[in-house]
Amino acid sequence: MxxxxxxxxxxxxxxxxxxxxxxxxxxxxxxxxxxxxxxxxxxxxxxxxxxxxxxxxxxxxxxxxxxxxxxxxxxxxxxxxxxxxxxxxxxxxxxxxxxxxxxxxxxxxxxxxxxxxxxxxxxxxxxxxxxxxxxxxxxxxxxxxxxxxxxxxxxxxxxxxxxxxxxxxxxxxxxxxxxxxxxxxxxxxxPSLVPIETKESWVKDLMGLSLRNVELSVVAKNKVQGKMFGEMMFTHFGITGPIVLSLSHTVGKLMKKKNIGSIELQINLKPALSQEQLDVRVQKDFQLYSKKQLGNGLKDLLPQRLIPVIIKEAQLDESKFINQMSREERFRLVHTLQHLTLNFKSLGPIAEAxxxxxxxxxxxxxxxxxxxxxxxxxxxxxxxxxxxxxxxxxxxxxxxxxxxxxxxxxxxxxxxxx
The missing domain is CATH 3.50.50.60 (FAD/NAD(P)-binding domain)
Known part of the structure; x- marks a missing residue:
C-alpha cells in the first residue's frame, strides 16, 4: 500500500x-x-x-x-x-x-x-x-x-x-x-474577494445599505476593465458584497500595472433600463410628484438614504421644486443614477481577503x-x-x-x- x-x-x-x-x-x-x-x-x-x-x-x-x-x-x-x-x-x-x-x-x-x-x-x-x-x-x-x-x-x-x-x-x-x-x-x-475602500466620505452615511440588481463597473484609463451584476453593500469605509468581492480581483490586477492612473467604481442603479428608458421613468415620477421638492420626489425610484447622495452627486438642489427643474438638470440626475462614481482608495488587507x-x-x-x-x-x-x-x-x-x-x-x- x-x-x-x-x-x-x-x-x-x-x-x-x-x-x-x-x-x-x-x-x-x-x-x-x-x-x-x-x-x-x-x-x-x-x-x-x-x-x-x-x-x-x-x-x-x-x-x-x-x-x-x-x-x-x-x-x-x-x-x-x-x-x-x-x-x-x-x-x-x-x-x-x-x-x-x-x-x-x-x-x-x-x-x-x-x-x-x-x-x-x-x-x-x-x-x-x-x-x-x-x-x-x-x-x-x-x-x-x-x-x-x-x-x-x-x-x-x-x-x-x-x-x-x-x-x-x-x-x-x-x-x-x-x-x-x-x-x-x-x-x-x-488579496482577492476583499472589500474595497473608497475616497468618498459619504459612504459612511450609507453604511449597511444593500443594493440588489445593480451593475458595478471598474473603470481605468477611460475604459471599463470589468463589470458585474448583482448585490453590493456600503460600509463605513467603502463597499462590499458579492459583486464587489469578485471585482476586487480585477482591481488587484490593475494595481500591478504601470501607469494605470486612477481607478473608479461606477454603480448603475438601474441597469435594466437604457438611458432613454430611465429618462422616461424619471419624467413619470416628476409628473406624479411635480409639486414636491426634489428630495421628496424620488422615493419611488431610490432607497430613502440614497436620495441625498444622488442629488448631491448630480449637483442638484434637493429643496428645488420638481416642476421648476430644467431638462438639463433631469439629464444630470439620469446620468448619475447610472454612473454613481466612487474613487478607489485601497483593497482590504490580504489577511481579510x-x-x-x-x-x-x-x-x-x-x-x-x-x-x-x-x-x-x-x-x-x-x-x-x-x-x-x-x-x-x-x-x-x-x-x-x-x-x-x-x-x-x-x-x-x-x-x-x-
Missing part, C-alpha cells in the same frame, strides 16, 4: 486525504491548527457554500485566476460528482439563489464532521497541532516531510496548505515557503494529475496553487476537485496508462 502524506486539513486537504484513504493508501493528514477545516467553517457566513450548480464552462469563466488550468480536473471530478459523493457520505444539500449549494442544515460544522467521520472510517490518521517544516526530497523525488515533532516518510506528498487569507484559521503562507525551498516559483500574492490571488505557479504542475513537474511524487491542491475564483461556491469546488485529482493520481499513478 502506498504511503501518502497530506499537508493541511482545509477543503482541498480533507478531500485529498479522504479519497486517498478510500483508494487504499496509508494516509497521514497533518494540520498545524488544533482542528480541521477551520477556514471552511467560516465560508458562506458559517454555512459553507460547498459548490454551485452552474455548468463547468461557468466555473472556468468565473475563475479569473488560471481557470483554464482547472479544466482537466473538472473533467475528472466536477460539481455533479461532488454532490453524488456527498450524498453517498450522507450529507444533504440544497440549492439557493445564484445556484449556490449549501448543506441542508446550514452548518459548516456538519461538513467538517462528515469529512472527519469518513476519513477515519477509511482508516486515515490525523495529526493536529503539528507543523510541517521541510519537504524531504532526494534525487528529484519526494521522500517525506519533517515536522516540528518528527520525520515521516512517504511515497507521495499532497501540499494543501491554503493561502495567506484569514491567518487565524492557519492560512499563513507556509506552503509557499515549503514549495519555494524545493525549487518552485511563487507568483505575486495579493476570502482568498489569496497568486501562489505556486501552475506552470510547474501538470493539470491532469496535479503533480509537480519539478519534484516526482509532490502534488498541489487548492489555494496554495495560483488559483482563485469569484464568490458563489467556485473556490471550494476548485479545492475539492484539485484535492480529488491529486489523491487519485498520488495513489494510482498515471491513470491513463493503467
Amino acid at each position: 502506498k504511503r501518502i502524506i497530506v499537508v493541511g486539513a482545509g477543503a482541498a486537504g480533507l478531500m485529498a486525504a479522504t479519497i486517498a484513504a478510500r483508494e487504499g493508501a496509508v494516509v497521514t493528514l497533518i494540520e498545524k491548527m488544533n482542528m480541521i477545516g477551520k477556514k471552511m467553517g467560516i465560508t458562506g457566513k458559517g454555512r459553507c457554500n460547498i459548490t454551485n450548480n452552474a455548468p463547468i464552462e461557468d466555473f472556468i469563466a468565473r475563475t479569473p485566476g488560471n481557470g483554464k488550468f482547472l479544466l482537466s480536473a473538472y473533467q475528472q471530478f466536477d460539481n455533479r460528482d461532488l454532490l453524488d459523493l456527498l450524498t453517498h457520505w450522507k450529507l444533504k444539500t440544497k440549492v439557493e439563489r445564484g445556484g449556490r449549494i449549501f448543506p441542508e442544515s446550514d452548518s459548516a460544522l456538519e461538513v467538517r464532521d462528515m469529512f472527519m467521520r469518513v476519513f477515519k472510517g477509511y482508516g486515515g490518521t490525523l495529526h493536529l497541532n503539528e507543523a510541517v517544516e521541510h519537504l524531504i526530497v532526494d534525487e528529484g523525488a519526494i521522500k517525506g516531510v519533517k515536522t516540528n515533532r518528527e520525520t515521516y516518510y512517504a511515497d507521495a506528498v499532497i501540499l494543501a496548505t491554503g493561502g495567506l487569507s484569514y491567518p487565524l484559521t492557519g492560512s499563513t503562507g507556509d506552503g509557499y515557503e515549503l514549495a519555494r525551498a524545493v525549487g518552485h516559483k511563487i507568483t505575486d500574492l495579493r 476570502i482568498v489569496t490571488s497568486g501562489g505556486i505557479t501552475v506552470k510547474e504542475f501538470t493539470p491532469r494529475t496535479m503533480e509537480s513537474k519539478l519534484i516526482k511524487g509532490l502534488y498541489g491542491a487548492g489555494e496554495v496553487l495560483d488559483i482563485d475564483a469569484f464568490t458563489g461556491g467556485y473556490n471550494l469546488q476548485a479545492a475539492f476537485s484539485t484535492g480529488y485529482v491529486a489523491a487519485m493520481h498520488a495513489v494510482h499513478g498515471d491513470l491513463d496508462n493503467k
Whole structure:
C-alpha cells in the first residue's frame, strides 16, 4: 500500500486525504491548527457554500485566476460528482439563489464532521497541532516531510496548505515557503474577494445599505476593465458584497500595472433600463410628484438614504421644486443614477481577503494529475496553487476537485496508462 502524506486539513486537504484513504493508501493528514477545516467553517457566513450548480464552462469563466488550468480536473471530478459523493457520505444539500449549494442544515460544522467521520472510517490518521517544516526530497523525488515533532516518510506528498487569507484559521503562507525551498516559483500574492475602500466620505452615511440588481463597473484609463451584476453593500469605509468581492480581483490586477492612473467604481442603479428608458421613468415620477421638492420626489425610484447622495452627486438642489427643474438638470440626475462614481482608495488587507490571488505557479504542475513537474511524487491542491475564483461556491469546488485529482493520481499513478 502506498504511503501518502497530506499537508493541511482545509477543503482541498480533507478531500485529498479522504479519497486517498478510500483508494487504499496509508494516509497521514497533518494540520498545524488544533482542528480541521477551520477556514471552511467560516465560508458562506458559517454555512459553507460547498459548490454551485452552474455548468463547468461557468466555473472556468468565473475563475479569473488560471481557470483554464482547472479544466482537466473538472473533467475528472466536477460539481455533479461532488454532490453524488456527498450524498453517498450522507450529507444533504440544497440549492439557493445564484445556484449556490449549501448543506441542508446550514452548518459548516456538519461538513467538517462528515469529512472527519469518513476519513477515519477509511482508516486515515490525523495529526493536529503539528507543523510541517521541510519537504524531504532526494534525487528529484519526494521522500517525506519533517515536522516540528518528527520525520515521516512517504511515497507521495499532497501540499494543501491554503493561502495567506484569514491567518487565524492557519492560512499563513507556509506552503509557499515549503514549495519555494524545493525549487518552485511563487507568483505575486495579493488579496482577492476583499472589500474595497473608497475616497468618498459619504459612504459612511450609507453604511449597511444593500443594493440588489445593480451593475458595478471598474473603470481605468477611460475604459471599463470589468463589470458585474448583482448585490453590493456600503460600509463605513467603502463597499462590499458579492459583486464587489469578485471585482476586487480585477482591481488587484490593475494595481500591478504601470501607469494605470486612477481607478473608479461606477454603480448603475438601474441597469435594466437604457438611458432613454430611465429618462422616461424619471419624467413619470416628476409628473406624479411635480409639486414636491426634489428630495421628496424620488422615493419611488431610490432607497430613502440614497436620495441625498444622488442629488448631491448630480449637483442638484434637493429643496428645488420638481416642476421648476430644467431638462438639463433631469439629464444630470439620469446620468448619475447610472454612473454613481466612487474613487478607489485601497483593497482590504490580504489577511481579510476570502482568498489569496497568486501562489505556486501552475506552470510547474501538470493539470491532469496535479503533480509537480519539478519534484516526482509532490502534488498541489487548492489555494496554495495560483488559483482563485469569484464568490458563489467556485473556490471550494476548485479545492475539492484539485484535492480529488491529486489523491487519485498520488495513489494510482498515471491513470491513463493503467
